[in-house]
Amino acid sequence: VVVVVLDDEPQDALGWDGHLLLLHGAEPERQTFLVAWLRYGLVHDEKVVYGDIEGLIPPGVAKSLIQQGVDVLAALEDGQLSIESPHELARADRLREVIEHGLAEGYPAVRVFLDSCWADGALDDATTDLENTLRDSCRRYRFSALCRYPAGTVDAHVLESAIALHAGEIRTPQLNTSMERDRMVIAGQLDVSNDALLTHVLKVVSAGASGRLVVNLSSVQFMGVAAARALVEGTEEFRGAGGRVVLLAPTGDTEWFLRVLGLDEIDHFELSGAA
Amino acid sequence: MTEPASQAYVHDSLFYSSDDELLPVALPFVSEALDDDESVILACRTRHNRLLTEALGDHPRLQVLPRVGTADRPAEAIAQSAAMFRRQLRAGIRRIRLMGEISFGVSPREWAWWSTWESVANLAFVNIPLWNVCLYHTERQPEGVLKLARLAHPHVITPDRVRTVNQHYVEPAEFLRHLPAIGPQELEATTPSFSTDDLTDLTELRRGTYGTAVARTAFSEGVVAGFVHALLEVASNALIHGKPPVEIRLWAAQDQIVGTVTDHGRGFDDPLAGYLPLQDQQMSPGHGLWIARRLCDYLETTPDSDGFTVRLLTSR
Numbered sequence: 001v002v003v004v005v006l007d008d009e010p011q012d013a014l015g016w017d018g019h020l021l022l023l024h025g026a027e028p029e030r031q032t033f034l035v036a037w038l039r040y041g042l043v044h045d046e047k048v049v050y051g052d053i054e055g056l057i058p059p060g061v062a063k064s065l066i067q068q069g070v071d072v073l074a075a076l077e078d079g080q081l082s083i084e085s086p087h088e089l090a091r092a093d094r095l096r097e098v099i100e101h102g103l104a105e106g107y108p109a110v111r112v113f114l115d116s117c118w119a120d121g122a123l124d125d126a127t128t129d130l131e132n133t134l135r136d137s138c139r140r141y142r143f144s145a146l147c148r149y150p151a152g153t154v155d156a157h158v159l160e161s162a163i164a165l166h167a168g169e170i171r172t173p174q175l176n177t178s179m180e181r182d183r184m185v186i187a188g189q190l191d192v193s194n195d196a197l198l199t200h201v202l203k204v205v206s207a208g209a210s211g212r213l214v215v216n217l218s219s220v221q222f223m224g225v226a227a228a229r230a231l232v233e234g235t236e237e238f239r240g241a242g243g244r245v246v247l248l249a250p251t252g253d254t255e256w257f258l259r260v261l262g263l264d265e266i267d268h269f270e271l272s273g274a275a
Numbered sequence: 276m277t278e279p280a281s282q283a284y285v286h287d288s289l290f291y292s293s294d295d296e297l298l299p300v301a302l303p304f305v306s307e308a309l310d311d312d313e314s315v316i317l318a319c320r321t322r323h324n325r326l327l328t329e330a331l332g333d334h335p336r337l338q339v340l341p342r343v344g345t346a347d348r349p350a351e352a353i354a355q356s357a358a359m360f361r362r363q364l365r366a367g368i369r370r371i372r373l374m375g376e377i378s379f380g381v382s383p384r385e386w387a388w389w390s391t392w393e394s395v396a397n398l399a400f401v402n403i404p405l406w407n408v409c410l411y412h413t414e415r416q417p418e419g420v421l422k423l424a425r426l427a428h429p430h431v432i433t434p435d436r437v438r439t440v441n442q443h444y445v446e447p448a449e450f451l452r453h454l455p456a457i458g459p460q461e462l463e464a465t466t467p468s469f470s471t472d473d474l475t476d477l478t479e480l481r482r483g484t485y486g487t488a489v490a491r492t493a494f495s496e497g498v499v500a501g502f503v504h505a506l507l508e509v510a511s512n513a514l515i516h517g518k519p520p521v522e523i524r525l526w527a528a529q530d531q532i533v534g535t536v537t538d539h540g541r542g543f544d545d546p547l548a549g550y551l552p553l554q555d556q557q558m559s560p561g562h563g564l565w566i567a568r569r570l571c572d573y574l575e576t577t578p579d580s581d582g583f584t585v586r587l588l589t590s591r
Contacts, residue, residue, distance in 0.1 A: 174478055191477045192511040222481060222504070224511055225566060229558035253500060260354070260569065261562060 014178040014187050016040040019138040021166035022148035029173055035064040037146050042070050047102030047110040051086035086114050092133045099141050109142035123158045131165040156200065163204045170201055177201050187219035190227030198227060202234025211243060218249040228261050239268035246270045277438055284400040287408045288428035296434035301327055301374060304408060308372040309334050314363055318342050318375040319410060344378020349392040350550055350568035353399045357552045360403050370404040379420050386420045387454045393427035394450040395550045408432060426450055451546035457575050457588060460533050462526040473520035477507055484525045491527040502589050505567035506534045509585045512563050513538040517583060530591040535584055542576060542583025
């Protein structure tokens with residue numbers, strides 16, 4: 001039997017740090033991502049706070065962590081892993097206290113998972129304030145936060161607001177995006193399963209860009225026609241206003257594909273080889 | 276020979292049986308163009324390219340290329356040709372003359388496949404100021420090739436330099452509709468190397484088909500990756516436009532990869548779908564099939580009572 005390792009998981013390219021928005025489908029997808037995120041923090045000796053309304057780590061999550069070599073009980077006993085009420089963590093003063101206490105204890109970083117953040121898919125003032133607090137904390141401290149909600153349950157306006165609140169830091173099973181200084185990074189497999197989301201992310205990110213938007217494509221494993229269309233539609237308004245989009249460092253296959261489709265000939269698009 | 280009045284695409288055939296019949300047409304065709312500030316592309320068999328360039332000498336507006344044919348793919352060759360013509364026009368060339376011969380291969384299937392270049396060219400290059408004369412040696416080419424050539428060219432030039440309307444010409448859509456189908460391959464009678472009866476996850480499809488094909492075939496990874504890309508574009512179309520469930524089958528042997536994508540919708544009845552170069556700034560629907568045709572050797576669509584199947588094939 002010949003086993004072909006095609007590529008790494010797309011989220012590996014962009015990592016697990018920062019203020020991340022996890023968009024997921026069915027429960028197994030949610031659990032896979034959550035476990036990877038938690039495990040990353042625990043194996044890097046970070047303080048990990050699990051926000052759960054019932055005050056426990058779901059058995060499935062704990063079991064997966066143990067299967068992946070994490071001693072969950074020891075982490076709980078040591079205090080490296082703790083459980084907090086998401087309502088408490090949503091209070092800015094309590095969140096700050098948790099972060100500062102964790103860092104004062106000598107942990108290299110603190111990360112918080114807030115399961116209830118987007119549970120109902122709504123975006124009220126309280127949620128917006130919380131997201132802003134989390135984002136601000138990620139800037140001020142060695143701190144990461146994972147907010148999640150089920151994909152496909154909110155309208156486009158709410159989705160674009162959520163993307164903006166997370167500054168384009170999106171994690172999904174196939175599509176991952178990140179902001180690297182003034183550059184947008186796209187990683188993963190881009191096809192009809194995520195072209196609509198990619199369009200939204202590009203709209204939000206390009207709306208915040210001035211004059212020139214650099215999109216690093218070096219971690220794109222596959223790009224289909226639907227994704228190329230998303231690149232065009234998602235930046236249409238930005239380019240229409242005179243903005244320039246630089247598609248940076250596509251891999252050989254992706255570069256060929258983009259040139260064949262003529263993206264380099266579309267107004268205000270530019271293909272650039274150097275990362 | 277009367278020069279065509281049209282400044283759009285002009286597509287002629289010349290049936291000849293010797294150099295004495297070829298050169299009296301070919302030499303003035305090229306030299307008049309160069310005298311008239313046009314550019315010339317020669318894409319004939321090596322011997323004819325050499326004969327003509329030796330007679331004419333070097334010229335900055337004379338380009339010599341190898342002939343297209345079995346080593347290429349028709350859709351790819353059409354797209355690359357269109358891009359080359361556009362580059363010349365952007366550089367200020369007023370009109371291009373192309374004299375070409377196609378390497379048709381040895382099997383009726385290859386003849387039919389490469390004759391699609393000849394037919395689709397009538398639409399693909401329609402807005403390009405290009406006078407294209409295609410050469411057919413009446414004794415060296417099989418009758419099957421000559422028959423298809425008579426159907427694909429709107430005009431004929433005779434060896435005595437008379438240019439007339441071709442009464443046998445048929446429009447490209449009609450031409451393609453009557454080409455023999457590729458149909459199911461022998462390999463399809465065996466157990467598929469990869470299959471799914473209800474496609475939902477394109478990532479799994481990509482990984483499964485790529486891994487299987489790389490492991491089982493002798494094709495390069497680039498050829499396999501291209502085939503899988505084509506399969507994914509077709510599968511994406513089925514998910515968006517077709518009726519579920521979408522069934523995928525892949526057969527991979529040393530010298531052949533076959534893939535089928537079947538959905539239960541009505542599909543479409545456009546033999547030209549995916550052939551014509553698309554040049555819009557909106558990435559309109561149609562690009563997926565256009566890409567797919569360029570990444571596999573053969574692609575055909577088959578509607579039947581139970582659904583719609585797209586068959587893709589790459590072989591040695």
